[in-house]
Amino acid sequence: MKKFKIIMLLMTCALFLSACGKSDSGKKSKENSSNTQLIGQTSNKYYQGVIKDGHYQTSKSRGVSVQQNDNQLNLKSFENGLLNISKSHFSTDKYIFQEGQYINTSTTEKWLGRKTKKNPEGLNPTGKDSKVPIYLQQIDEQDFMTQQNNSLKISGMTIGVGINSVYYYRKEAYGAIYQKKLTNSEIKEQGKQIGNIILQRLRKNKDLKNIPIVIALYKQAPNDSLVGGNFFAYSVNNDGANKVSSWQKMNIKNEVLPSQSSKTNNNDEDAFDNFKSQVQNFFPNLSGITAQAHYVDGKLSGMHVNITTQFYGESEIISFTQYVETQAEKYLPTGIPIDISISSTEGMQSFLSRSSSSKDFYSHVFSSY
Amino acid sequence: MKKFKIIMLLMTCALFLSACGKSDSGKKSKENSSNTQLIGQTSNKYYQGVIKDGHYQTSKSRGVSVQQNDNQLNLKSFENGLLNISKSHFSTDKYIFQEGQYINTSTTEKWLGRKTKKNPEGLNPTGKDSKVPIYLQQIDEQDFMTQQNNSLKISGMTIGVGINSVYYYRKEAYGAIYQKKLTNSEIKEQGKQIGNIILQRLRKNKDLKNIPIVIALYKQAPNDSLVGGNFFAYSVNNDGANKVSSWQKMNIKNEVLPSQSSKTNNNDEDAFDNFKSQVQNFFPNLSGITAQAHYVDGKLSGMHVNITTQFYGESEIISFTQYVETQAEKYLPTGIPIDISISSTEGMQSFLSRSSSSKDFYSHVFSSY
Known part of the structure; x- marks a missing residue:
């Protein structure tokens, strides 16, 4: 992703810009208060932002x-x-x-x-x-x-x-x-x-x-x-x-899966249902699995899956996260960005993410020392 | 990380094992209820787990x-x-x-x-x-x-x-x-x-x-x-x-930074303080930045940073996350695993993670369709 190159490039150009905005005169202000600074861009997925007056x-x-x-x-x-x-x-x-x-x-x-x-x-x-x-x-x-x-x-x-x-x-x-x-x-x-x-x-x-x-x-x-x-x-x-x-x-549509109402695409719904039923049996008491499906011009182009569990142990969450990953790779559509977050009442326990171009999920289990 | 190889390896050996546990007789049980299945291991950071009776x-x-x-x-x-x-x-x-x-x-x-x-x-x-x-x-x-x-x-x-x-x-x-x-x-x-x-x-x-x-x-x-x-x-x-x-x-110690009491290592505390003061000024109202520092044999060997913000907008969180990344790369120690999570009362907004061997942070902003 040329990430490192981009960062280096931006590090070097993260210079302090002087007086901007209302006064276009370009005079160097001595007050700190008119200083504008750029935030290093860490990926070209994102814009650079502006820091002003600190x-x-x-x-x-x-x-x-x-x-x-x-x-x-x-x-x-x-x-x-x-x-x-x-x-x-x-x-x-x-x-x-x-x-x-x-x-x-x-x-x-x-x-x-x-x-x-x-x-x-x-x-x-x-x-x-x-x-x-x-x-x-x-x-x-x-x-x-x-x-x-x-x-x-x-x-x-x-x-x-x-x-x-x-x-x-x-x-x-x-x-x-x-x-x-x-x-x-x-x-x-x-x-x-x-x-x-x-x-x-x-x-x-x-x-x-x-x-x-x-x-x-x-x-x-x-x-x-x-x-x-x-x-x-x-x-x-x-x-x-x-x-x-x-x-x-x-032509953009956002839908919730599983859905009661009419769906944009039945195959996507089926794929999600298969994934859901595989995952839902893992723990004796899994609360729920839903997804946000994002459609552009009638084609699925992104998915956020939310899984809610009870508060399970660290090792249980690790096993579950690995299991979810294998099932997601098996059942969920490829070629679109997918996020999967696994939460309990204590907050997010782990999450998985795969970009549209990637084959593997990135996975992270949140831990504590 | 040989991840793909490992997954392939494990996919092939994710066979169904029959009756195990109490009865070591090795007889093939016909009941589904005694079926044991292995969960694919997605990284050798983690163990394979066991699914039994579904x-x-x-x-x-x-x-x-x-x-x-x-x-x-x-x-x-x-x-x-x-x-x-x-x-x-x-x-x-x-x-x-x-x-x-x-x-x-x-x-x-x-x-x-x-x-x-x-x-x-x-x-x-x-x-x-x-x-x-x-x-x-x-x-x-x-x-x-x-x-x-x-x-x-x-x-x-x-x-x-x-x-x-x-x-x-x-x-x-x-x-x-x-x-x-x-x-x-x-x-x-x-x-x-x-x-x-x-x-x-x-x-x-x-x-x-x-x-x-x-x-x-x-x-x-x-x-x-x-x-x-x-x-x-x-x-x-x-x-x-x-x-x-x-x-x-x-000889393991877990400490909270910033700390009032005596510290295992003053340099680590200083590095964190520098990071903290850079980050804390970003938003007009940033609630808090703390870290868990993990010491093994007196040496810092891991860090979890928790940043709490108010509920800011998507683009504000993106800019903030990029800023935190640049500051973490500048101030926080290298060669150890570091997690940084950014949360509001609405839950986790974004997070950054760098393994001990990695130069760059992985970053993810949680979004919604």
């Missing part, structure tokens, strides 16, 4: 998203999916990643609210909670930087727009929670409208006037889902475009 | 140990340490591992109790709780099997004997908990005596009459310790020896 620059809007998501799986899946979209437009070799710094907390709060007299910027429709749904549930901004004259310059941006698939509401304070399923056409329509408005607003900032801005639309999973939602469309907006000219469809 | 043969005595340990770290550390001792006497290439099947639950309970009229087998001294300490706190048995005439035969055993370093007791039911520190010479003396009696008792079983039995003595860590205790002596008893002829001293 700290990592955390996202300005993320705290809001955390509160907004009753199902935390929507949060991880949204951030993770958006990063994958970003990687196909802003290469990890060329761009430096910066957590969203343009849409700040109070802006995010306003945008996620309903449009009212007091909140004219609200991107959700005016109206009564019980009648008019909240469509926009979360926003994520990712900034892509390049080095110019010893400073970092914003050179690209990706915006994720999370639209509800189910609208949860109360008719009175502390009352029962009602839900309304939103149709796919509503979700698409609203996502595109909101994405367009966000693009227009971002273009008003002179830093963002001419950079490529990718807008990606995400359909939130219901609150009781064991897997996150999925991105369903994106648009690339170059040359200062103020309006999205076209949306590209994305 | 299930893994769990330990007969372990449940008792779980209840006996207020500090669960003593349990993991004890099991893990005992496995390491076993490996140096019963090679993972030659022996098959079986969870302890000879000392069963009720025997363990009796042995861990005080010696009384009703419990003549008790290995703890007769006496009042507030006056006479409980020395023996836990027992672990590990069985090492070889294949003979298509069945598995016990060919070696390791017994771990956990002796308290602090005795906790109440003067009255539900009363305050008092503690009494036990001296090292008491701990040694008691451990050796108890180990001797266990050896004698095991030799009475005809299966165990002539096999090598390794007895290892462990000093339990106090209940408030952030690291487990340590093994301090072992004896190898060959040729049906009924009495331990000599004990080998083991």
